[in-house]
Amino acid sequence: MTLRTPPHLPFFVYGTLRPGEINHDAFLRGRTEAEEPGRLADAVLYDGPGYPYAVEEPGGGEVRGELVTARPESYDRLLLEVDELEECVPGDPASLYVRVERDVVRLRDGITVRAWVYVAGPVVAAKLRADGRRIDGGDWPAR
Incomplete structure (x- = not known):
């Protein structure tokens, strides 16, 4: 079995990893x-206990956040750490x-960028x- 290395995409963060939020400095500062x-x-x-969940819904609205581009030397470790943080x-x-x-x-600039997004898993999304x-306006810090 061959494992495919994921591409080095930016991360789209919309909750505790955003600047000024609790996990930003612990995971992203300097990286x-x-x-x-x-x-x-x-x-x-959606507002979860302590953090938000993005749920995919065609035509449902939008979620506001930050596009975070990791430094190349930090990327692989950061991807693993964020997967762990998000229980992914x-x-x-x-x-x-x-x-x-x-x-x-x-x-x-209105340019569309391909990015990693952590969305609610299927069981969580259904619940x-x-x-x-729901968080009106799709902006967690502004809730």
């Missing part, structure tokens, strides 16, 4: 080349979050759709 505002279309944001086991649909490649619009609390 990024760029952090800039972005938005993810076709998703809604690649390939396991029972994970709290799943890491997916999605198009994110960079707000400064949130049934009885979760």
Whole structure:
């Protein structure tokens, strides 16, 4: 079995990894080349216990966050650490979050960039759709 190395994509962060939030400095400080505002279309944001969940929903709205480009020498370790933080086991649909490649619009110039996004895993997403609390406007810090 051959493991495919994931591409070095930027991360789209919308919760505790955003600048000024609790996990930003612990995981990202000194490990990024760029952090800039972005938005993810076709998703809604739900308030979870202590952190938000993006749930994919075509035509459902948008989620606001930051596009974070990791320094090349930090990338592989950062990817593993963020997977662990997000309780994401690649390939396991029972994970709290799943890491997916999605198009994110960079707000400064309107350019679409492919990025890693951690969205609610299928079980969590179904529960949130049934009885979760949506965050109007898709911006967690502004809630």
